[in-house]
Amino acid sequence: MTDRLDHPLAGRTVLDLTTALSGPYATLLLAGLGARVIKVENPALGGDTSRNNAPYYSATGLQPHRTSDEDMSVSMMLRGRNKESITLNLKAPAGAAVFRELVAEADVLVENFSAGVTRRLGIDFAAVHELNPRLVYASISGFGAQGASGSGKAMDTIIQALSGTMLTAGEPGQPPIRFGLPIADLVAPLYSVIGVLSALLEVDRTGEGQHVDVSMLGALTSLVACEPFDAFEKIGMPLRTGSYVPRLAPFGVFEGSDGWFALCGPTDVFASHLLAAIGRPDLATDPRFAKRDARVRHADELHAMIRDWASDLPIAEAVGRLEAEGVPAAPVRDTGEAVRDPLVLRRGEVEPLQHPVFGVAEELYGSGVPIVLSGSSTSLDRPAPWLGEHTEAVLGELLGYDEARIETLRAAGAL
Amino acid sequence: MTDRLDHPLAGRTVLDLTTALSGPYATLLLAGLGARVIKVENPALGGDTSRNNAPYYSATGLQPHRTSDEDMSVSMMLRGRNKESITLNLKAPAGAAVFRELVAEADVLVENFSAGVTRRLGIDFAAVHELNPRLVYASISGFGAQGASGSGKAMDTIIQALSGTMLTAGEPGQPPIRFGLPIADLVAPLYSVIGVLSALLEVDRTGEGQHVDVSMLGALTSLVACEPFDAFEKIGMPLRTGSYVPRLAPFGVFEGSDGWFALCGPTDVFASHLLAAIGRPDLATDPRFAKRDARVRHADELHAMIRDWASDLPIAEAVGRLEAEGVPAAPVRDTGEAVRDPLVLRRGEVEPLQHPVFGVAEELYGSGVPIVLSGSSTSLDRPAPWLGEHTEAVLGELLGYDEARIETLRAAGAL
Helix, strand or coil, rough: CCCCCCCCCCEEEEECCCCCCCCHHHHHHHHHCCCCCEHHHHHHHHCCHHHHCCEECCCCCCEECCCCCCCCHHHHHCCCCCCCEEECCCCHHHHHHHHHHHHHHCCEECCCCCCCCHHHHCCCCCHHHCCCCEEEEEEEECCCCCCCCCCCCCCCHHHHHHHHHHHHHCCCCCCCCCCCHHHHHHHHHHHHHHHHHHHHHHHHHHHCCCCCEEEEEHHHHHHHCCHHHHHHHCCCCCCCCEEECHHCCCCEECCCCCCEEEEEECCCCHHHHHHHHHHCCCCCCCCEEEEEEEHCCHHHHHHHHHHHHHHCCCCCHHHHHHHHHHCCCEEECHHHHCCCCHHHHHCCCCEEECCCEEEEEEEEEECCCCECCCCCCCCCCCCCCCCCCCCCHHHHCCCCCHHHHHHHHHHCCCC | CCCCCCCCCCEEEEECCCCCCCHHHHHHHHHHHCCCEEEEEEEHHCCCCCHHHHCCEECCCEEEECCCCCCCCCHHHCCCCCEEEECCCCCCCHHHHHHHHHHHHCCCEECCCCCHHHHHHCCCCCHHHHHCCCCEEEECCCCCCCCCCCCHHHHHHHHHHHHHHHHCCCCCCCCCCEEEECCCHHHHHHHHHHHHHHHHHHHHHCCCCEEEEEEEEHHHHHHHHCHHHHHHCCCCCCCCCCCEHHHHEEEEEEECCCCCCEEEEECHHHHHHHHHHCCCCHHHHHHCCCCCHHHHHHHHHHHHHHHHHCCCCCCCHHHHHHHHHHCCCCCCCCCHHCCCCCHHHHHCCEEEECCCCEEEEEEEEEEECCCCCCCCCCCCCCCCCCCCCCHHHHHHHCCCHHHHHHHHHCCCCCC
16 A cells, blocks of 8 residues: 555554544544554454444445444444554564564554553553654543543543533523534544644654644643633623524524524624515614624514524525525535535545445445645545454565464464 | 744744634644744734634723723634734735745745635735745635635534534434534634645655645535444434433433533443442343343433432532442533633643733633644744734844835835
8 A cells, every 4th residue: 555655644654553433533534645554453352343333334235233244334434444454462462572563664653542551551652662763653532641530431422521512502501512523532633633744744854753642621622712702701792692693693593494594694794785685675774783783782683583584485595595695694404415515525525435345335425534635635545444354464565474473473362 | 933943843934814713723723833923914904803803801801892002802812822923915016025025935825715815816826836836825715715606705603504513413303503612613724734734744755835725614524424424314323312312321411400411321331330320230230221222222211310310419429429430421511611621721732821911811711732742842822913013023034124125015005
């Protein structure tokens, strides 16, 4: 897999010790940017837990349970793309020895074990840095590589709760809002990739690798801290305002006859165009609605008018009329419609998924690399590997092991 | 500002043509990683619109309106850190000439104009690439650098609606959920920075810069496509399930006597520990709750028991009992509490904000760089600049202009 010379990470090898979602998404992006990603899976556990997530894609389509050895979980089809898989038992001494040889050949290592595990396995940054001082070692964890008091199991919902995210939606006094999009799991790997690429620039300059330590809590909380919500609230601009944003009125999500749509008219110009779109151009000079401060005071009235106007309009019609007047508006789409947007598919921001045996999986889509480069390529076009599919190839070609040696390792439970 | 040799982007110069949130967050991260960021502001418009966002930080604290020339918007205090500001009118011929000289000195340019604007200004990628073939040129836009049909104004709420994000929270039949966290505005710059760093690795290798084109719609939709929500729904695992996740029961957000907390018990082991924590260890072997499939069928019953148990417990007590049994649990914190988490502050994932005159602003926090590097530093420790604060310094030191030349430019309306 060294044929991707037009990819920005061509020629870089990543040892991927991750499982579940957060870590594998980091290495998926590195693979999409052209790195050779070698996924190291624990044979004693049946590999990455994502291999056992329902649903599975089978010869007859989606199934809630595995129906044959050729079925693959949709999670793995998605997260395993453009990766090679080897089995390696890091607890077996012979497996640990193989790992040390792989480290010598790698440019990057990514892991998302619970805090403390890499130390117990003897593969924490300090140990690995001695073996290969150029290697960039990235850790993704719930609370940072040093761990934190309390529960060690950082799940996305826990981080959503702690980061304040859940109270940026909904209305005051109402329950917090749990997001189905696992935003904590997905944001941490983005920062991790930024850290890895930054560290690779340093390696190219100084020859020295380093530890890149990203915490899910820190990643999501830093995003929350990008807006001074605190300061807003102190001057009477509450954060939780439900479907509407009175301080930007007219602004919010409205119901049409066949669904919902969003509109944004925070400026005087947008507001006057919106009033034209709903058939009340006369109100554009009304003292209640002409200027922003007045609109904020009369936000309920304004939003009620829009609600009435929209209630018996198909949303395509409502959005069409608003757009014709230049008012930002859009239908609220479900995830199925969103991932099939032709523009998004054309730009490769979402890609159809493939099964290694059954080929392109009808109606299954996965993330692409949402970065369009003019002089380089990115791609996530190779199906996910079976558990250990590349063990012989990697140990043979990269480390020069012969068949007998590989068989011995296998017999010792190292592979 | 070339004294940050221990930062990974030391020695790289970024021309920052961005305004509002999405673009400035990309350049904030580049500044935090050690790049010299020169923020180019349009004097005809009073600079970045963020300078005129309420609230303002004044000598007497937060104010909803500007009370003196020394007041600075909290948005600018946050997004302008570690940047230099110059004024430059790109529409004035003399301003355009200065811009071309800056391009020759820069490594990266970041812009988030509406589609088509850079072409009209004669500063699109093709034009700039001729001036400096090594320059990496990053565009952040709503729908991609080529634009898209429909409204050109991509606001965060519009992208949340189109990407499916709003329908990953809440309950079936209920209104979509608008997030207060401007997730579309914030995710696009993360991919943009990944693209810029990837392109810098290419420049170091090939000498050739390129265009890095990230769309807000593509960025957020690709995140949505990281989970196969479609496939889940097809096998009867609905996406919108409100506060609880029945397919992972016990799992969700519960109310205590003084607030809310989240808990996650998706495995048999976690579930049995949870039953112990709520005082019902006897139920761990009950056929309704022992195994996951059974728990999914009896999720309502299980969640109702937890609700009853929690309703008269302070959340610290409830979370404490769950954690004591090893069950992942956490209080639902508001954003104010979240950004003050001592662990997050210690790791620099959130940083106290400073005003350029009044110093550290009490009780105001902003995002840090949530990447802890063992061998390099990151920092966002310098207060945001006043509009044009560095015009003389940059034109003088970087381009060698003398005072007379700068005065002539100023008189011509170019600065």
